[in-house]
Amino acid sequence: MYLLYSVLTFLVLVAAAPWFLYQALRHRKYVGTLRQRLGRLPVAFNLDGDHSIWIHAVSVGEVLSVRPLIADLRLRYPRLRVFLSTTTRSGQQLARRHRTEVDGVFYFPFDWTFAVRRTLDVVKPKLFVMVETEIWPNLLRECRRRDIRTVMVNGRISNRSFPRYRLVRPLFRRVLADVDHFCAQGDDTARKLVALGADPARVSVTGSLKFDAAADSRGRSRGGERVLRFFRLSPHRPVLVAGSTMRGEETAVLRAFNRIRTTTSHALLVVAARHPERFDEVERLCRAEGLSTMRRTDLPIDAEPRVDCIVLDTIGELAALYQIATVVFVGGSIAPFGGHNILEPALFGKPIVYGPHMENFAEISEIFRANAAAVQVASEDELENTIVELMDDPVRRARLGAAAGALIESNRGAKDKTIADLLTVLPPQRPGAVVRPFRVVH
Numbered sequence: 001m002y003l004l005y006s007v008l009t010f011l012v013l014v015a016a017a018p019w020f021l022y023q024a025l026r027h028r029k030y031v032g033t034l035r036q037r038l039g040r041l042p043v044a045f046n047l048d049g050d051h052s053i054w055i056h057a058v059s060v061g062e063v064l065s066v067r068p069l070i071a072d073l074r075l076r077y078p079r080l081r082v083f084l085s086t087t088t089r090s091g092q093q094l095a096r097r098h099r100t101e102v103d104g105v106f107y108f109p110f111d112w113t114f115a116v117r118r119t120l121d122v123v124k125p126k127l128f129v130m131v132e133t134e135i136w137p138n139l140l141r142e143c144r145r146r147d148i149r150t151v152m153v154n155g156r157i158s159n160r161s162f163p164r165y166r167l168v169r170p171l172f173r174r175v176l177a178d179v180d181h182f183c184a185q186g187d188d189t190a191r192k193l194v195a196l197g198a199d200p201a202r203v204s205v206t207g208s209l210k211f212d213a214a215a216d217s218r219g220r221s222r223g224g225e226r227v228l229r230f231f232r233l234s235p236h237r238p239v240l241v242a243g244s245t246m247r248g249e250e251t252a253v254l255r256a257f258n259r260i261r262t263t264t265s266h267a268l269l270v271v272a273a274r275h276p277e278r279f280d281e282v283e284r285l286c287r288a289e290g291l292s293t294m295r296r297t298d299l300p301i302d303a304e305p306r307v308d309c310i311v312l313d314t315i316g317e318l319a320a321l322y323q324i325a326t327v328v329f330v331g332g333s334i335a336p337f338g339g340h341n342i343l344e345p346a347l348f349g350k351p352i353v354y355g356p357h358m359e360n361f362a363e364i365s366e367i368f369r370a371n372a373a374a375v376q377v378a379s380e381d382e383l384e385n386t387i388v389e390l391m392d393d394p395v396r397r398a399r400l401g402a403a404a405g406a407l408i409e410s411n412r413g414a415k416d417k418t419i420a421d422l423l424t425v426l427p428p429q430r431p432g433a434v435v436r437p438f439r440v441v442h
Contacts (some may be wrong), residue, residue: 002137007434009111033089036107046122052081055364057084058089058106060339060432062131063098065154065209068216068415069129070101076419076428083123083408090276093315096223111136120146125428132156133254137171142196149426154209155184157192158359165196173197180425181417186363204421207414208364214343215412218330227317230299231324237304238267238391243318244274244340245331249355250282253381254289255327258389261308264391268305270321274340275333279313286311318335323348327390330354334380339365342374346404351387351397353377367411371402 026043027197046052053073063086081103095105109115116139128143128150130136143150157165165172176182176198183206184190190203233239240260242253251269257269269291273282279295286293291308296317299305312318322328322345333339333355337354341356342361345352352374358365368374375390377383390397 002141011084024375033092033107037110037115039109039115039430041119041122043107043122043215043235045106046081046083046124049079051122051124051126052083052103052130053077053083053127054083054123055102055129055131056085056134057091057095057131058086058095058108059088059209061096062086062154063091063094064319064341065213066129067098067101068209068212069153069418072415072419073422075248076237077426079429080126083125090315097316109139111138113138115141116142120148127422129152129422133158133161135175137175137178138201140175146176147279148178151181151422151425152179152267153183153206153422154414155182155193156189156360156363157196158362160338160359162328163193169196183360183421185414206421207411208365208419209414210341210412211408211411212341213412214234214408214417227296227314227320228324229301230303230305231297231321232302232304233324234304238264238328239270239324240267240327240387240391241270241322241345242326242329243270243272243322243331243345245271245282245329246274246335246337247278248335249283249380250285250395252334253387254285254291254384256384257291257297257309258289259366259384259388261393267308267391269309270312270316271309272318272321272326273336276313276315279311319344320349322350324434325350327387328352329383329387332360333357334377335382338427342368346373346408349398349401349405351354351375351390353383353390354406355383366408371403371407373407377401397435 016223042343055066055182057066070082083104083106084095084102085106085108092105092107095354099105109119120142125148128251129150130152132154135157140150173196176196180202181204182193182198184193184203185208187205190205193203194200222399240257240426242250254270257267258266271282271286273279283293283295286309291312293309294305294307297313312321325345328350330340330342330352331344336357338360339354339358342354342364354374356376356378365376369376375386377386
């Protein structure tokens with residue numbers, strides 16, 4: 001069964017090779033990462049062969065959500081190094097920006113046995129921590145063979161992916177048996193894991209680390225706050241921030257913004273496309289609407305932007321920028337992409353609007369809707385009308401923002417619960433001096 005899985009993943013990669021080649025040539029994606037994805041980490045990555053904790057976070061959202069755990073892990077396991085892997089380029093960029101928090105950052109290997117073994121030989125983990133739904137059969141089986149403990153943290157299984165997993169339940173049951181513990185975001189995900197074959201004794205509900213990450217970011221935002229120096233706005237200037245937008249979503253946002261400008265000509269629109277390769281496209285869309293447009297990287301520092309629209313062409317600055325917003329639209333939710341993180345604007349008590357497709361944040365979205373802390377719309381037309389109405393209703397904005405901020409505080413605690421489960425899976429060694437072997441390097 002594992003051989004069949006490996007063959008199928010190889011065939012999928014071969015079939016997708018033209019797309020990867022296009023992305024490499026057009027957007028420089030995947031260039032220079034193939035060696036690491038094949039398990040070829042440099043020897044210097046872990047020169048002394050120290051044992052470690054390996055954390056895998058796919059992209060930006062997962063990297064941000066796992067950051068609250070890292071400091072605690074280093075404190076609890078002082079004899080182990082901490083390495084962080086990502087799959088996407090944007091996730092890698094963010095992880096490297098916070099490189100001092102871990103001992104090394106690298107690209108996650110393809111889930112082929114030879115690549116996995118090469119990576120494990122260098123990283124030498126005692127504990128493998130996968131964030132959210134990163135379930136890789138060959139890696140987990142090899143971890144089991146090497147007596148490496150494995151834990152899923154912030155686990156979630158969306159309604160969209162659950163039927164697909166259920167189709168291969170016999171394989172999935174075997175794969176889940178190789179995981180020592182599952183820390184699920186909510187009851188729904190816990191039930192799905194058990195239905196797919198996970199041992200109920202190995203499943204616990206710890207809540208979402210994203211709430212802790214959002215709250216903890218208050219004390220960590222000095223780097224992110226630097227972006228505010230490019231947005232020295234007058235206090236009464238309305239700002240619409242459209243974050244993590246996907247293709248097709250900017251059109252409705254631009255229609256709403258043009259309606260806002262008919263009564264408030266000095267309004268500002270900030271658009272942050274989810275994928276860097278779309279920055280040029282979004283800039284063209286804004287200009288085509290007759291909006292004076294600049295990129296964030298072209299803005300003068302310590303000055304108010306004298307344009308209608310700004311395209312955020314940087315990674316890692318969006319979360320801090322939410323605090324200047326009058327109204328926030330979180331993208332990937334009108335187009336069917338599963339939604340993006342609504343906790344970042346909630347941290348600043350902002351009124352949040354998102355679409356019907358929030359499968360990747362279903363449990364968080366439900367909490368917000370149940371507490372009247374955000375507005376979920378069903379269509380582009382409703383999105384347009386809702387944005388315009390909120391811009392003209394300060395009382396409703398304040399009510400939504402206050403409810404959103406209160407939810408952040410009331411749902412903290414996932415980090416402590418997760419750490420408690422990790423300590424059960426891998427009890428820390430007694431404290432003592434860490435002596436690293438001495439090697440002569442020629």
